[in-house]
Amino acid sequence: MLSKKTKYGLKALTFLASQKGRAPVQISEIAKHENISQKFLESILLTLRKTGLLGSKKGKGGGYYLIKEPKDIPMTTVMRVLEGPIAMVPCVSLNFYEKCEDCPDEASCSVHKLMLQVRDSTLEVFRNNTLADLVP
Amino acid sequence: MLSKKTKYGLKALTFLASQKGRAPVQISEIAKHENISQKFLESILLTLRKTGLLGSKKGKGGGYYLIKEPKDIPMTTVMRVLEGPIAMVPCVSLNFYEKCEDCPDEASCSVHKLMLQVRDSTLEVFRNNTLADLVP
DNA sequence: TTATTACCCTATCGATTTAATAGAGTAAGC
DNA sequence: GCTTACTCTATTAAATCGATAGGGTAATAA
Incomplete structure (x- = not known):
């Protein structure tokens, strides 16, 4: 069985990939759009960042963004x-x-x-x- | 991840299929041959019997046996x-x-x-x- | 008929994992 | 320098898993 962690992670990545620009997206926006517990999503995105799939930017206007092209x-x-x-x-x-x-x-x-x-x-x-x- | 239940069940079925005749095989023999906890295996074989994959015979000389041909x-x-x-x-x-x-x-x-x-x-x-x- | 054998069933238990929550800390930007 | 938003640690309830214990029941041989 697929864990919720994976399911949420896939949805979050897909959502980020669907954004045209590569501007950072806030956790809260992803969580709201995909019906995911924000706190749980935080830990998942953190994992993805540590693995090098995502980058993050702090402060106002910050958020998460894809580092590579989705096709890569x-x-x-x-x-x-x-x-x-x-x-x-x-x-x-x-x-x-x-x-x-x-x-x-x-x-x-x-x-x-x-x-x-x-x-x-x-x-x-x-x-x-x-x-x-x-x-x- | 495959559960031990499935793993043990597969091994038990394979063992039964490898027996030439269709004479009942005792739980203890299967458990010993496949390194499985006998009590745990009991419950697994019971499930397989209830689903119609296995038959069982009680009393002396009893045990479990395949009902159908392995290829079926x-x-x-x-x-x-x-x-x-x-x-x-x-x-x-x-x-x-x-x-x-x-x-x-x-x-x-x-x-x-x-x-x-x-x-x-x-x-x-x-x-x-x-x-x-x-x-x- | 009786003793034995082996299947049958229920209950319990500790360990682990999962999903979620809480709360405080830290860095970047206006 | 204050807000914003990411970062991290700890805790928790619930569920599942694998295993074990112990007794009950039915079929077979003698």
Whole structure:
């Protein structure tokens, strides 16, 4: 299940991408437009800024803005920052790999085999979509 | 993230499918072979039986067994029983649809658009795999 | 018929995660 | 120098997960 954090983050990014200019947008405006708790959104935007997806400007007329062009922001990046691993099990994760403590042999594990296919197909979707593709 | 319930369920089903005959297999044997807490596995197998995927036999020589041929058990069925919705958000779920309380219009929702693609590609994987495909 | 075996069911529990809230701090701009 | 708006820390309630305990019930073999 997609977390609200990711959902809100995607909506906020899409909203920023839909703004023609790159003028900073206030948190309050994004929160209001997307029906999101402002305080919760604050922490999400902060995460996105720390990861380098967003920039921020303080003071009057400040707010958040996209650093890169929407078409240069792949969904793989966004999803990994917001949601974490794309794979459904750590043992098939590219960026967050972990061995299962049960399961003596990955090669012969039925779950591994199936989840590898799911990861690949999901990854393909995220690779084929940039932030620009999400804007209506 | 895949729940342990689903993971264990898949392993148990695969183990049953790998048995040549259709003689009942005891819970304890499955639990031991797959490194699963026996009590936890009990509840999972019970779910699978209630859904019609497994049959059980009581008393001495009893246990669980597959009702259908592994090749006739699609992963879509198994995953929906064990994990629930295949979609990452309820608003793109085929079998567990729910409207988002935020989000006034699905057609123009960026999250909806993206998650629809993810659902379709994941669904295709599960449709192309039966239990028979998971057996090593 | 009786004892055994193994399925069946309910309840509980700690740990973790999630979503949200509160409140204070800090930097930029007019 | 005051307002504005981002930044950070801490706390919380609720939900979920994984696991465990313990007893009940039904079917089978002897």
